[in-house]
Amino acid sequence: MFTLWNKYPRIGKQLHQVERLINERLQTNNPNVKELLDSISTDQGKLLRPGIFLLFSQLAENPTHQDEQLIKIAASLEILHKATLIHDDIIDDSPLRRGNVTVQAHYGKDVAVYAGDLLFTVFFSLLAEVMNGSVYMQYNSKAMYELLLGELSQMHLRYSQEQTIDDYLANVQGKTAALFKLACMEGIHFTAPDDENEHLAGEIGLNIGTAFQIYDDILDYSGTSADLKKPVLEDVAEGVYTSPLLFAYAKAPEEFRPLLAKKQSINTEGIQQIAQLVRKHEGVNEARKLAQHYTDLALEQIDQLSNKKAARQIRALAIKLLSRAS
Amino acid sequence: MFTLWNKYPRIGKQLHQVERLINERLQTNNPNVKELLDSISTDQGKLLRPGIFLLFSQLAENPTHQDEQLIKIAASLEILHKATLIHDDIIDDSPLRRGNVTVQAHYGKDVAVYAGDLLFTVFFSLLAEVMNGSVYMQYNSKAMYELLLGELSQMHLRYSQEQTIDDYLANVQGKTAALFKLACMEGIHFTAPDDENEHLAGEIGLNIGTAFQIYDDILDYSGTSADLKKPVLEDVAEGVYTSPLLFAYAKAPEEFRPLLAKKQSINTEGIQQIAQLVRKHEGVNEARKLAQHYTDLALEQIDQLSNKKAARQIRALAIKLLSRAS
Numbered sequence: 001m002f003t004l005w006n007k008y009p010r011i012g013k014q015l016h017q018v019e020r021l022i023n024e025r026l027q028t029n030n031p032n033v034k035e036l037l038d039s040i041s042t043d044q045g046k047l048l049r050p051g052i053f054l055l056f057s058q059l060a061e062n063p064t065h066q067d068e069q070l071i072k073i074a075a076s077l078e079i080l081h082k083a084t085l086i087h088d089d090i091i092d093d094s095p096l097r098r099g100n101v102t103v104q105a106h107y108g109k110d111v112a113v114y115a116g117d118l119l120f121t122v123f124f125s126l127l128a129e130v131m132n133g134s135v136y137m138q139y140n141s142k143a144m145y146e147l148l149l150g151e152l153s154q155m156h157l158r159y160s161q162e163q164t165i166d167d168y169l170a171n172v173q174g175k176t177a178a179l180f181k182l183a184c185m186e187g188i189h190f191t192a193p194d195d196e197n198e199h200l201a202g203e204i205g206l207n208i209g210t211a212f213q214i215y216d217d218i219l220d221y222s223g224t225s226a227d228l229k230k231p232v233l234e235d236v237a238e239g240v241y242t243s244p245l246l247f248a249y250a251k252a253p254e255e256f257r258p259l260l261a262k263k264q265s266i267n268t269e270g271i272q273q274i275a276q277l278v279r280k281h282e283g284v285n286e287a288r289k290l291a292q293h294y295t296d297l298a299l300e301q302i303d304q305l306s307n308k309k310a311a312r313q314i315r316a317l318a319i320k321l322l323s324r325a326s
Numbered sequence: 327m328f329t330l331w332n333k334y335p336r337i338g339k340q341l342h343q344v345e346r347l348i349n350e351r352l353q354t355n356n357p358n359v360k361e362l363l364d365s366i367s368t369d370q371g372k373l374l375r376p377g378i379f380l381l382f383s384q385l386a387e388n389p390t391h392q393d394e395q396l397i398k399i400a401a402s403l404e405i406l407h408k409a410t411l412i413h414d415d416i417i418d419d420s421p422l423r424r425g426n427v428t429v430q431a432h433y434g435k436d437v438a439v440y441a442g443d444l445l446f447t448v449f450f451s452l453l454a455e456v457m458n459g460s461v462y463m464q465y466n467s468k469a470m471y472e473l474l475l476g477e478l479s480q481m482h483l484r485y486s487q488e489q490t491i492d493d494y495l496a497n498v499q500g501k502t503a504a505l506f507k508l509a510c511m512e513g514i515h516f517t518a519p520d521d522e523n524e525h526l527a528g529e530i531g532l533n534i535g536t537a538f539q540i541y542d543d544i545l546d547y548s549g550t551s552a553d554l555k556k557p558v559l560e561d562v563a564e565g566v567y568t569s570p571l572l573f574a575y576a577k578a579p580e581e582f583r584p585l586l587a588k589k590q591s592i593n594t595e596g597i598q599q600i601a602q603l604v605r606k607h608e609g610v611n612e613a614r615k616l617a618q619h620y621t622d623l624a625l626e627q628i629d630q631l632s633n634k635k636a637a638r639q640i641r642a643l644a645i646k647l648l649s650r651a652s
Contacts, residue, residue, distance in 0.1 A: 030479055031559065033475065072350075087439050091627070092437060110481060116443070117413060118478065120475045121471040128466075129464070132460075137453075137454040137463075139455045140454075141447055141451035142594060145444065145447040152356075152440045153356055153359060
């Protein structure tokens with residue numbers, strides 16, 4: 001599990017239960033798919049979304065829902081995330097994710113399509129158990145829709161030199177921030193439902209998620225393959241232009257144009273030249289400023305939460321999470 | 327729309343509403359995905375699952391749910407079906423479906439992955455609107471799970487000469503019959519809920535769905551490319567061995583073995599040889615007997631339905647639907 005959670009012993013304990021539940025739900029009697037599902041369940045990630053959900057659930061003095069139900073909601077967030085990662089890796093042709101061989105690389109793209117789909121149904125069935133009848137059924141389907149619309153929209157813009165920071169932010173808010181927003185809102189709703197606090201939690205989630213994704217994209221330009229546990233600048237070769245590149249491009253489009261025009265046929269040397277241009281035109285610094293802006297927004301909103309003790313914990317997590325690349 | 331529904335004017339009218347609703351739900355303001363979603367919504371199929379659902383809903387004298395709600399449930403069945411078709415076409419590399427170019431052939435496999443996913447969320451959101459709080463939320467997630475497990479299991483067995491008719495039936499019951507079962511059960515439940523009738527309707531759906539899939543597989547061996555609106559014997563080249571082949575294989579494995587051992591590198595001539603062997607060893611006739619067995623089971627169960635007038639309509643539909651290849 002992510003070292004981030006070491007400082008939150010109660011959440012760490014709950015996250016172990018989340019892992020156990022995910023493993024349980026990926027059990028099958030069908031010998032033809034057992035190996036596949038086992039491989040997905042052992043590949044546990046940072047559990048960021050379940051962790052944030054659980055952190056927000058601690059804002060409640062007298063939770064309305066039992067721990068067992070909270071564990072199911074936490075697991076549903078991670079399973080939805082896992083499903084989209086499996087499908088992302090098909091699109092990106094990724095050999096590695098979190099240092100592990102991806103489903104698509106190990107079992108082929110065909111299996112990965114259905115494996116992701118199967119996780120969607122596990123997500124759906126957890127929700128049907130734990131929140132059937134709640135308006136959060138709709139919120140979950142809306143978050144999933146926004147997530148996919150963000151991915152599709154990003155895909156449509158691949159290799160386009162017309163895309164702007166606004167396009168990028170719209171896609172990030174769909175593909176990443178929508179799920180953070182949901183996690184924060186659910187944390188409040190299923191322990192101490194309150195429209196105003198849920199709305200505030202949603203805004204916090206949106207801003208944390210946006211800042212998180214921007215920092216993640218920055219790492220592509222500032223990290224090494226070993227740090228990232230995946231190939232560096234994979235996104236550029238795939239035609240996904242993130243904020244460091246978009247900021248630098250805006251300053252000197254004519255320098256980037258011939259390199260980006262090579263599209264998927266760009267070689268390692270070309271990618272290195274792009275990385276140099278991004279540094280030369282301060283793309284990473286500008287992207288950091290953008291991420292800092294969303295971090296600041298999140299921190300201001302966190303300070304408005306009524307439970308001050310829990311708010312301090314959330315503040316500490318946000319700072320830790322969002323400082324990893326700065 | 328499918329000519330099958332011409333004889334059912336009320337259902338034909340409702341199915342037009344289902345088509346309109348599907349089109350509405352696939353509207354988007356996002357210019358980056360508009361063309362894609364438009365292309366999916368214009369490709370309307372036979373509407374078999376919504377039609378069967380609506381037929382079963384007519385068993386009720388005084389329906390508990392309004393027409394508008396029934397249209398949403400009918401649309402949810404078709405959208406789930408469409409989502410899985412889009413993903414199936416990725417796996418099968420299909421250029422055509424129902425005579426139309428597939429999403430994967432037109433937009434690429436990457437887009438097709440997310441397009442199918444997006445339809446899953448539209449399915450999910452329709453359910454959240456119309457049956458939030460109902461146990462049928464669980465039944466829907468269960469049906470979707472069985473459907474995908476059937477697909478994954480079929481994929482795992484590709485090119486295997488060890489597979490049996492039992493494996494085939496288990497996969498058919500997952501990938502096709504589970505959704506027919508759901509459609510029939512929902513038809514009863516959302517108009518005249520009654521445990522016994524719902525159970526009976528589920529059995530009828532399972533048997534109709536199984537027979538339907540067997541006939542569909544028979545067409546691959548008895549139809550022409552023009553009838554099928556897709557390439558003939560595509561399944562064999564993809565390593566999917568259906569009942570006509572499995573029955574014939576069981577009679578003379580040694581004749582099939584060298585041909586099947588070529589796996590994906592088999593050529594058109596090889597496929598024709600397999601087709602001849604299937605005919606020689608009566609594979610199609612045996613498969614027809616199997617389909618007839620499930621049709622007979624369905625007809626017996628239909629006769630047990632309490633509303634005799636509606637039961638006659640269902641019987642007529644089952645006979646028409648399940649006679650197309652015999």
